[in-house]
Amino acid sequence: MNQKPDSWFGYMGQILRIDLTTHKYTIEPLKKDLAEIFVGGRGFGIKVLFDEVPKGVDPLSPSNKLVFTVGPLTATKAQSASRWIAQFKSPLTNIYCRSVGGGGFGAELKFAGYDAIIVEGRSEKPVYVWINDDKVEFRDATKVWGMMTLPARDFIREETDERSRMALIGPAGERLVKFSAIVSDDMRTASRGGGGAVMGSKNLKAVVVRGSKRPRIYDEDAFDKAVKEQIKSYRESPAFEGFHSLGTNGDVYVFYTMGNFPTYNFKQYPLEGVSRFSPEILASYMVKHDGCYGCMIRCWKTFKISKGPYAGIAWQFPEYETHWSYGGTLGNCNIESITYANMLSDLYGLDTISTGSAIAFATELYEKGIINKSETDGLELRWSDPEVMVELVRRIALRIGIGNLLGEGVKRAAEIVGKGAEKYAMHAKGMEFPAYDPRSVKAHGLNFATSPIGASHCIGWNKFEIKGVPFEIKGVPRVVDPLALEGKGELTKYVQDETAAAETATFCTFPLSSQMVTLDLYSKLLYSATGIEKFKNPEYLWLVGERIFNLEKAFNIREDSNANQDAIPDRILKEPVPREPSKGQVFELDTLLQDYYMVRGWNKQGIPTKEKLEALGLADVANQLGIA
């Protein structure tokens, strides 16, 4: 049944479908079923992709689709619910991907009147799409094609609206670097999985939006009350002050000490100079706080670099992951160089995690003599060398020399190099590992192995193991031992399902990972915003989270049973960690997987059973996959 747009609450009631091949668009009414069953955000995206991107589609072909989604709470007074999500089949992994960005783009999509934008086809010439409420234009992007993100943004704003918001790509996406990012006008990124390359393959420079509408709220009094409860929860949380003052920079030194921060491409040698990452030193570079639309945490910081060879920069600071990918994993403690490389990544449009991992991979190959100067155009790859790191970022972004190889991602690069290179390629399902060592945090490692997009920390950040939030086991809250194996299946499923549910809103990971936001609170906000009865019960939201996770899994199963295998690199399975506190630890994948599959209601091969899919309302999916 189709509702008119003006009868929706929370939602805008419209989905915009853009065909880049024909330069035509349609505005489709949001279906009530879709909203009730998949709620919004990440739920919408996977449903569209499962239905419309069949097995075998080349991710860089016109048949791939890119879905931008936001949620029923986006652009309302609810805090931290205005993230935007890009979902697509990934050119890096060849399976499903979901990538999340922040800033103001998400809210503007709602202001323009849309709950999602589906991008299809391929434009013959470079184009950007200009969406101004109901007016949609396909504009020639020849002038801005080739530009870094920042100048491209300014040129496009002059041609559209000075206050327009946009999601764009830089030279890396245009050159189809497999882990190129989608970057917003305020330099926030949906980084992982190569969404930038998907846009590049479609000759799409940017999606530009400006809107004048506002979402309506079903029960204003109840909604305001729930928002007040959310704000109170933030103010009472010790994590609020932490995120506000330091973002995730406060974690770097701490996580190194706990064995999570995997130095030297997961060899985990002690990192000399790691005290440079102490919170006091990192805080000394901060000159400004900022934040996403509708979020009081304001976790963004601007770093100013006034000394040394990278002096003059004032840019968004590197977060925890980037201090690792351009720092710790390379044995590099030069904060200034990490800030510079972070800036280049925003300008070229690169995922910092995968780029740094590719550099670590190359450095280890060079160290082991598997590649040499003839492959690097004379560049000597060395650990702990900031200038080499910066140089490689540029070469990867522009696909110059060895950058052309590394820009394929470590999995494919290792296949091309041969000679045992795959030993040094740290990825799961083709997605490079983030900054957590599975040997030091077992459930979090299990999340990396089982995540439907490959190794992703945000898909199921384990607050129980990493933050020490007590987990209720048989009604008793207990602090979890990150090195223990027991009960980790349940722990992993919990955070994965909770995250999938929260990303329908679209809530940010930060308040979720520190319990500032819970699904109980989400249910109150969601029901009062939308008036949809089903949402009154938080248990239903848990079900939706599990439903989304299983559908994402189903997409991958249908795609390729090999790419779908839950595997972990040998180094992590077999090489014991050399430094405390996880000294001697390896990763017991098989034991952990069997526990996880059982908890998930999947068979021993990790395939959801028919009973499980039926219980989640996905019986048709079971039929499609031939699951008896």
Added chain:
Amino acid sequence: MRVHIKFVGKFHEEFRTEDLWIYLQDGAAMKEVLEKLESEKSIKVNLKDSSMVILVNGKRLEFAGGLNAALKNLDEIVIMPIIGGG
């Protein structure tokens, strides 16, 4: 014996100390360390602070034997804040 204590982030500010050494009887435990911090250095560590983590040689106190487990000479204790995901 002596153990090394490092204060990180907001605890460095709060206690106005970056790091110090505490001298104890052999086999003393974390419990005694905290008592000495208070009596000798006027540093009162609040065990109920949920944003605080105490690490002993990198392991969370709960998994390093807790307040009553015997420490060793030159053990490294870190008192620091934990924030959230990323």
